Amino acid sequence: EDHVTTAIHAARTCIVLFFLFEKAIVVIVSGKAYVKEDKLEMIDLLMVFVALLANVIWYPWERYRALLVCISSVAIVFRILFNSVHTGKVMEMIVHAAPVFVDLLLQYAIVVYFAAVLGMESFHRAEPCLAYGPSKFYDENYKCGAGFETMGCSLLVVFQLTTGSNWHEIM
DSSP states (O other): OHHHHHHHHHHHHHHHHHHHHHHHHHHHHHOHHHHHHOHHHHHHHHHHHHHHHHHHHHTTOSTTHHHHHHHHHHHHHHHHHHTSHHHHHHHHHHHHHHHHHHHHHHHHHHHHHHHHHHHHHHHTTSOOOTTTOSSSSSOTTTOOTTOOSSHHHHHHHHHHHHHTSSHHHHO
């Protein structure tokens, strides 16, 4: 079984080396400037290097072989996805839209944080409704109920209210 595993991994390493050879030809023919300008080519090259590194490290590190195979496989799957024309268009759209999404998420986190602080300062002495917890959202160890006793409970309650998840039980 060990020889079969090693042979399969050697074949995987050869395939990744072919990918690296392909990237080397692209760099030689198109020039370094093309690879530097095209973000998808840079990501593709990075995925090939990650896969190759994981495959090479696999040989001496027996303890982490399963993890290294997963890393190499994920890198190759991402590489295949990035080579699609349609995936490239989607990735460009995501790259352009990502800053807006990050800004919105940060604004949401700031609003939730301030609402949790306000709720904790206003209601931390109020007796929480322990009949509300524990449920699938609350672990028995938290004992938050629908209260604002701690910052974690406050964040959890405000997040649940803003997402609309069982908000009627809190009210």
